[in-house]
Amino acid sequence: MRIGSELSSLIELAYLSDQPILLRGRHGIGKSAAFDQAAAALDIDIIKLDMSLMEAPDLIGIPTVTDGRTSYATPSFLPMEGRGILALEEINRCSRALRNASLTLVRERQLNSYRLPTGFVPMATVNPADDEYLDADELDAALTSRFMNIDVAADVRCWASWALEAGVHSAVVAFVQQSPGIFDSPEANPRSWEYVSNFLKAAEQNGPVNRDLLMAAATGFVGSTWALAFMRHFSGDELLQISPQAIVDDYPAHRSIVRAWAKEGALDRVMSTLKTLQNYLRPREVYLQVTADRPLAKRNIERFFSDLPADLKGEVRAWLCNRSFNDIRVPRRRIK
Helix, strand or coil, rough: ECHHHHHHHHHHHHHHHCCEEEEECCCCHHHHHHHHHHHHHCCEEEEEEHHHHHHHHHHHHHHHHHHHCCCCCCCCCCCCCEEEEEEEEEECCCHHHHHHHHHHHHHEECCEEEEEEEEEEEEEECCCCCCCCCCCCCHHHHHHHHCCCEECECCCHHHHHHHHHCCCCCHHHHHHHHCHHHHHCCCCCCCHHHHHHHHHHHHHHHHCCCCHHHHHHCCCCCCCCHHHHHHHHHHHCCCCCCHHHHCCCCHHHHHHHHHHHHHHHHHHHHHHHHHHHHHHHHCCHHHHHHHHHHHHHHHHHHHHCCCCCCCCCHHHHHHHHHHCCCCCCCCCCCCC
């Protein structure tokens, strides 16, 4: 599910139905912000616990002995009354003992003598347990079965709508809006672009922007490829991609631009153009119309594919194969 108003509505309904929800997605895409948005819409509190920084006693409480009986001091951050979301963040980056305590809190809504107020619902976030996140563990079925499990991803349109209201720098918002595949890159995630915005706004408040420093900062936040593309945009070079319609209708008129991008190493623009074309072809009815009824359009698409670098050609072949788009080929050599 894309992060935005629909996800917020789902979280709201999960809260109202007293159902814990677990959001699984890459870093920096706005999982925590989705909880914030839902809590604001419901006019309830939200308490966030970073489980990666905690040990089991931090949640269970320190044991004390009174009259020969052991009790546990309730941590001050756990709510005693009210309504809200108790967000257990990074729950797959903590120790097994802490996860077991979390399971008790989610399942029983209590830990030893502490009981979670009726108006609070525990929820959680995790990163995928894959090669990209070496310290993120796979959660066991006993824990995940207590949640509504939702895989989430960033969405350019939803993020741009939020960013404009949140005061993200207009140049950053405009650039992201013109780069549909931007959030597919792990380093160029929504949070990183907020960092670029913060740096740019601070730089503008201190006089003319030093572009070398801005380039260095943007590279540190989003990587060199996207930083270079952003600097081109910020400098007034607006042509970041060629539209799918232009490729389908008259690619030869734009071919020199694509070839120049490939020669100059502006692969961000080539990739952005490719991504928007793939999105255009994704609906089955569009693909069938192009391949069955528009032979010139099909040829223009294959011409574009023939101009791609070799590694991108391989990715496109795999993409076409996975979608059973067998009527369009990726030529190994450039075609006229």
